[in-house]
Amino acid sequence: MRHSVSVTSLALWLAVAFAWGWSTPVWSDDAPVAIAIHGGAGTIDIRKMTDTERSAYEDALTAALRAGHERLRAGGTSLDAVVAAVTLMEASPLFNAGVGAVMTWDGRHELDASIMSGADLNAGAVAGVSTVESPIRLARAVMDQSEHVMLTGAGAEAFARSIGMVPVTNDTFTIPRRREALERVKRERNGQATLTDLVAPHKWGTVGAVALDRNGNLAAATSTGGMTAKRWGRVGDSPVIGAGTYADNRSCAVSATGHGEYFIRYNVAADICARMRYGNLDVREAGRQVLFDELLPNGGTGGVIIMDPAGNIAMPFNTQGMYRGSIDVHGKLTIGIHGGSEDAAG
Numbered sequence: 001m002r003h004s005v006s007v008t009s010l011a012l013w014l015a016v017a018f019a020w021g022w023s024t025p026v027w028s029d030d031a032p033v034a035i036a037i038h039g040g041a042g043t044i045d046i047r048k049m050t051d052t053e054r055s056a057y058e059d060a061l062t063a064a065l066r067a068g069h070e071r072l073r074a075g076g077t078s079l080d081a082v083v084a085a086v087t088l089m090e091a092s093p094l095f096n097a098g099v100g101a102v103m104t105w106d107g108r109h110e111l112d113a114s115i116m117s118g119a120d121l122n123a124g125a126v127a128g129v130s131t132v133e134s135p136i137r138l139a140r141a142v143m144d145q146s147e148h149v150m151l152t153g154a155g156a157e158a159f160a161r162s163i164g165m166v167p168v169t170n171d172t173f174t175i176p177r178r179r180e181a182l183e184r185v186k187r188e189r190n191g192q193a194t195l196t197d198l199v200a201p202h203k204w205g206t207v208g209a210v211a212l213d214r215n216g217n218l219a220a221a222t223s224t225g226g227m228t229a230k231r232w233g234r235v236g237d238s239p240v241i242g243a244g245t246y247a248d249n250r251s252c253a254v255s256a257t258g259h260g261e262y263f264i265r266y267n268v269a270a271d272i273c274a275r276m277r278y279g280n281l282d283v284r285e286a287g288r289q290v291l292f293d294e295l296l297p298n299g300g301t302g303g304v305i306i307m308d309p310a311g312n313i314a315m316p317f318n319t320q321g322m323y324r325g326s327i328d329v330h331g332k333l334t335i336g337i338h339g340g341s342e343d344a345a346g
């Protein structure tokens with residue numbers, strides 16, 4: 001009996017250890033890590049971009065990639081990595097998120113952001129916040145410290161204050177270029193557009209990141225000021241889980257940029273992951289189908305960054321350009337702005 005008890009306990013112990021081994025990822029220094037980011041898609045005319053402008057974007061993208069990648073290499077989570085990368089881009093006036101966000105018709109900023117964890121499908125989002133310095137940090141806090149997924153407007157700001165985030169004034173986010181863009185759109189809509197207004201580049205500029213950590217967990221994050229001259233109260237795809245952001249360890253992590261109304265209607269981020277999960281497509285084909293077969297023929301323009309659990313990366317866009325970059329599982333850093341494909345294999 002004694003013997004049979006100890007055999008039973010051994011069998012039990014082995015069963016538990018086996019089950020634990022299956023469900024608990026094994027951390028290893030060699031486990032692959034990878035990160036990809038975007039800084040918006042749209043009409044980015046290469047002939048109008050000076051070398052100085054180009055290198056400013058390249059430097060900002062590189063800094064954001066490195067910030068995220070450092071976390072991953074140090075054993076940090078993919079959630080920490082995407083927040084680190086997106087926070088830096090929110091602080092940069094080059095992108096349409098945080099400082100440098102576009103303006104509403106009324107000349108204010110209303111910011112949206114979301115984050116998702118591929119390990120457990122946990123998510124957090126904020127929409128229409130106007131005094132929160134880093135919307136992505138607030139989205140993370142909604143995920144980690146509240147029982148909700150999305151908070152909006154005054155409620156989101158009250159929550160931010162309740163967890164000790166110090167409010168900033170709305171004009172903290174204003175840069176002259178965005179005010180000029182608003183005035184240009186207003187002239188266009190009033191039928192007073194000049195030739196310069198009509199040929200002015202149209203770009204989206206949202207920022208986002210996807211990452212894979214040493215535990216094999218994916219995460220995605222997106223942050224934006226939305227679209228120039230949007231109505232107050234308008235919410236785009238960026239804070240909508242499934243539209244602008246999605247992460248699921250069983251398929252992929254996606255962050256999107258583009259004409260948000262289309263990305264919501266076509267449920268872009270979740271659709272890409274679903275095609276991978278149920279249709280066995282790879283990152284490249286899933287992204288191509290959704291951007292070029294679904295969105296483009298129906299008028300939806302923009303781009304996405306996609307990463308699968310092996311660290312394979314695709315960064316397709318159906319616009320002239322997309323600010324983007326990645327550090328793949330081999331540590332190779334790639335930055336791109338205009339056409340061309342820098343998909344990376346895991």
Ligand code: ASP
Pocket residue numbers: 040041096203204205206224225226227235236237238244256257258259260261
């Ligand atoms: N997708 C964003 C929105 O519609 C805009 C962008 O990507 O720049 O709010």
